[in-house]
Structures are given as structure tokens and as C-alpha cells.
Amino acid sequence: MKVESSFDQLGILQIPPSATLAINEKSKQLISEGRQIVQFGFGQSPFPVPHKMVKALQQNAHRKEYLPVQGLPRLRESIARYYNQEYNLNFKADDIMVGPGSKELIFLIQKAVKTGLLLPSPSWVSYAPQAQICDKPVGWIPTFEEDRWVLTADSLENACKANPQNKLLIVNYPSNPTGGSLGEGWAPQLAEIARRYGLLVISDEIYCPLQFDTIADSLARWYPEGTIVTGGLSKWCGAGGWRLGVAAFPKSLNELLPAVKGLASETFTSVSAPIQFAAIESYNFPDEIKQYLNDSRIILKAVASFVHQKLTSCGITMPTASGGFYLFPNFSSFKQNLSDMGITSSIQLCNLILDETGVALLPGSDFGRPSNELTARLAFVDFDGKYALRWLSSHRDETNWQEEFIKKCCPRIIVGVEKLTRWLSNCSS
Numbered sequence: 001m002k003v004e005s006s007f008d009q010l011g012i013l014q015i016p017p018s019a020t021l022a023i024n025e026k027s028k029q030l031i032s033e034g035r036q037i038v039q040f041g042f043g044q045s046p047f048p049v050p051h052k053m054v055k056a057l058q059q060n061a062h063r064k065e066y067l068p069v070q071g072l073p074r075l076r077e078s079i080a081r082y083y084n085q086e087y088n089l090n091f092k093a094d095d096i097m098v099g100p101g102s103k104e105l106i107f108l109i110q111k112a113v114k115t116g117l118l119l120p121s122p123s124w125v126s127y128a129p130q131a132q133i134c135d136k137p138v139g140w141i142p143t144f145e146e147d148r149w150v151l152t153a154d155s156l157e158n159a160c161k162a163n164p165q166n167k168l169l170i171v172n173y174p175s176n177p178t179g180g181s182l183g184e185g186w187a188p189q190l191a192e193i194a195r196r197y198g199l200l201v202i203s204d205e206i207y208c209p210l211q212f213d214t215i216a217d218s219l220a221r222w223y224p225e226g227t228i229v230t231g232g233l234s235k236w237c238g239a240g241g242w243r244l245g246v247a248a249f250p251k252s253l254n255e256l257l258p259a260v261k262g263l264a265s266e267t268f269t270s271v272s273a274p275i276q277f278a279a280i281e282s283y284n285f286p287d288e289i290k291q292y293l294n295d296s297r298i299i300l301k302a303v304a305s306f307v308h309q310k311l312t313s314c315g316i317t318m319p320t321a322s323g324g325f326y327l328f329p330n331f332s333s334f335k336q337n338l339s340d341m342g343i344t345s346s347i348q349l350c351n352l353i354l355d356e357t358g359v360a361l362l363p364g365s366d367f368g369r370p371s372n373e374l375t376a377r378l379a380f381v382d383f384d385g386k387y388a389l390r391w392l393s394s395h396r397d398e399t400n401w402q403e404e405f406i407k408k409c410c411p412r413i414i415v416g417v418e419k420l421t422r423w424l425s426n427c428s429s
């Protein structure tokens with residue numbers, strides 16, 4: 001007999017789990033069935049947390065007190081110094097807030113302002129669902145593969161005109177999902193438009209320390225009065241599970257930081273004390289951590305370039321990555337063959353690739369692309385980062401070490417790329 005539920009009137013929110021987690025669950029399920037899966041779906045750092053930080057965490061394990069909502073003053077000082085020295089910005093400890101991941105801080109900033117959101121397409125999976133939770137309209141801004149999927153001044157201006165009520169813009173460079181960064185001279189142009197339309201910008205710079213070559217330009221340098229910079233330990237220190245995120249607020253927005261602090265005080269209270277004490281070590285940025293970061297960038301650049309070269313030479317199109325963990329392959333040149341196989345959306349494409357090859361990718365539609373565009377996000381992090389760092393330290397002086405490196409340190413990347421190219425050549429034959 002069916003028991004009548006007395007909970008029907010709760011009005012439970014319909015929020016599905018994030019797309020990234022869903023593909024991870026499906027991959028795990030296939031692994032448990034004995035399938036070999038290449039994990040190009042989940043964007044987690046392959047590198048270990050630097051030894052110095054692990055030691056600092058051990059030494060601070062006894063800390064048991066609640067810390068200030070905004071974060072430990074000593075940590076905020078080291079974060080401000082790090083941003084100013086490394087990125088030529090101009091923050092004080094009082095402008096900095098730490099939270100349990102930058103995801104939570106971005107959510108609280110969205111919650112703290114009533115205005116709607118402007119979001120380049122493609123964008124990271126969580127910004128739009130967060131806006132939905134906050135009852136915010138989202139104005140998607142088109143970007144184009146020819147522009148490396150990076151937001152242009154013209155597109156931003158058109159979006160500002162079309163969505164005059166949406167005054168919050170989130171940008172993220174190097175980008176998750178495309179790996180693209182602002183080209184030279186782009187930040188000042190975007191800044192000029194943001195200033196003219198009175199936008200509040202969240203510049204999500206969580207992958208900036210992993211920019212491969214030149215230092216990434218920041219909108220905060222060109223539009224300091226209206227830009228909040230977010231980041232944290234998750235990507236450049238391999239410490240996603242430590243849950244420490246950072247937001248740096250401009251002085252001119254002096255009502256916003258207290259509002260976000262108010263929301264934090266009524267929700268998470270403060271970041272775990274041992275984590276905050278240990279994080280001081282990373283933001284003090286000693287030579288050991290500089291070396292670790294530099295080597296991480298060198299390795300990621302080599303892997304990105306290998307995957308890009310192999311996939312583009314078989315007909316997939318995509319821009320090269322400037323930093324971070326991701327590439328954004330476009331399978332549109334196989335559109336006719338795929339359509340003949342009944343594949344007309346990125347979700348169908350990724351499901352079929354996972355079923356037939358065991359390679360996990362995320363569909364472009366999860367990042368705000370049209371569902372019938374055959375794009376996907378590829379996270380090139382399925383390798384042992386600890387082994388890769390060790391290998392690099394003893395081979396860095398050899399010429400053309402990259403080829404040997406990929407063979408020795410990235411066997412699963414090779415397998416994933418070969419499976420994809422073989423599958424595509426079968427599709428087109």
C-alpha cells in the first residue's frame with residue numbers, strides 16, 4: 001500500500017547535482033563494472049599538495065578555535081602581499097576575505113547583489129545554477145571559436161545594451177572550460193565598457209597561477225574600482241579538498257564586503273582553523289612552492305600541447321590552451337557522420353564516446369553552449385602529478401624532453417587520445 005507523503009508541501013528546490021559530478025558518478029559506475037575509463041571529465045589538480053603546506057597543516061592540527069569570519073588577519077596579509085607582488089595589484093589585508101572554496105564566495109557575492117548576471121558562453125558550470133538559486137536572470141554573451149572563445153569588447157557592449165538590468169559580470173581566465181586567456185590589450189577594452197555601464201565584475205582567477213607563459217592580465221588592473229578577484233588553493237596548490245577560497249574586494253565597494261561577511265557569518269562562520277594557518281605558508285610563496293608551481297606549469301603546458309596536436313591533426317578544431325587544465329574540442333567537422341549515427345547534441349556525443357571508448361568528457365551544453373553544438377570539455381589531468389614532478393626534476397636539462405615525458409609520465413593521456421582519434425576515424429570511414 002502506498003503511504004501518503006506528508007512532505008508534498010515542502011516545495012523542495014529542483015537543483016540537479018553539478019554536471020561535473022554527474023559524469024564522474026557515471027565514470028565510477030563503469031569502473032566498478034570493470035571498464036577502463038580515461039578521466040578527461042573531472043577537473044582536479046593531478047599534483048600533490050606541496051610538502052611545506054602538508055607540514056604546516058600537521059603542525060597546526062591542534063588549532064581548534066573559530067577564526068574571524070573574514071579570515072585570519074595574518075593569512076589575509078600574506079594573500080594581499082601575494083596578489084600585489086605577483087599580479088601587480090593593490091590590495092590590503094582588509095580587502096581580502098577567505099571562505100570554504102571560492103565557489104562559496106562567488107555564490108555569496110551573487111546572493112549579496114540583487115542585479116542580474118552577464119555570463120560569457122561557455123562559462124564554468126556552477127555560475128548559472130548559482131544565479132538560478134538566487135533568482136537572478138542570466139544574460140548569456142556569445143563568444144566564438146575564432147576568438148579562442150574569449151569575451152570581446154563588442155560582445156560585452158552588445159550584451160550590456162540588450163540586458164540593461166544585468167549589472168554583474170563573471171569572467172574567468174584562463175578559462176574553464178576552454179583554457180583561453182584574455183589576449184594582449186583585451187582587458188583595457190573590457191574595462192572601459194564595464195566602467196561605462198557600471199558593471200560589478202567578478203574576475204575568477206583561480207587558474208591564473210597556472211598560466212603557462214606570460215602573467216595573465218587581470219581586469220582588476222584596468223577596472224580596480226569595480227572588480228572583485230577570486231581564487232584560492234584548489235588549483236595551483238593541488239588542494240581542492242582543503243576548501244580554501246579567496247575574494248579580494250575593491251575599497252570603493254565598501255558596502256559589499258560587509259554584506260558578504262554577514263551572509264558568511266549566518267552560514268559557514270569561518271574556514272577551518274588548521275587550513276587557514278597552513279595556507280599562510282603557500283601565500284608567503286617561498287622558493288620551494290615557486291619551484292613546484294613553475295614545474296606544474298611546464299608539465300601542464302607539455303600535456304596540453306600534446307593533446308592539442310594529436311586531436312587537431314585528426315580534424316577536431318580547438319584553440320590552444322594558455323593555462324589551466326582544459327581544452328575545448330569541437331567535433332563539428334564530423335557533424336554529418338555523427339548525425340548519420342543519430343548524434344546531434346553534445347550530451348549524446350559525450351555519452352556515446354564514454355560508452356564506446358571509455359573516455360569521459362563533459363558536454364559543451366553544460367557550459368552554456370547551444371545543445372546542438374558538438375563541443376566538449378577535456379580535462380587533461382589523468383596522470384600522476386607526483387611522478388611527473390619527480391621525472392621533470394631529473395630531466396629538465398635534456399633537449400626535447402617533452403616526448404619522453406609524455407611516454408613515461410602520461411600513459412593514460414596517450415591511451416585517451418588514441419581512443420578518441422581511432423573512434424573518430426571509424427566514424428568518418
Ligand SMILES: Cc1ncc(COP(=O)(O)O)c(C=O)c1O
Nearest residue numbers: 101102103124176206232234245
Ligand atoms: C573556474 C572555476 N572557478 C571556481 C572554482 C571553485 O573552486 P574552489 O571552490 O575549490 O575554490 C572552480 C573549481 O572547479 C573552477 O573551475
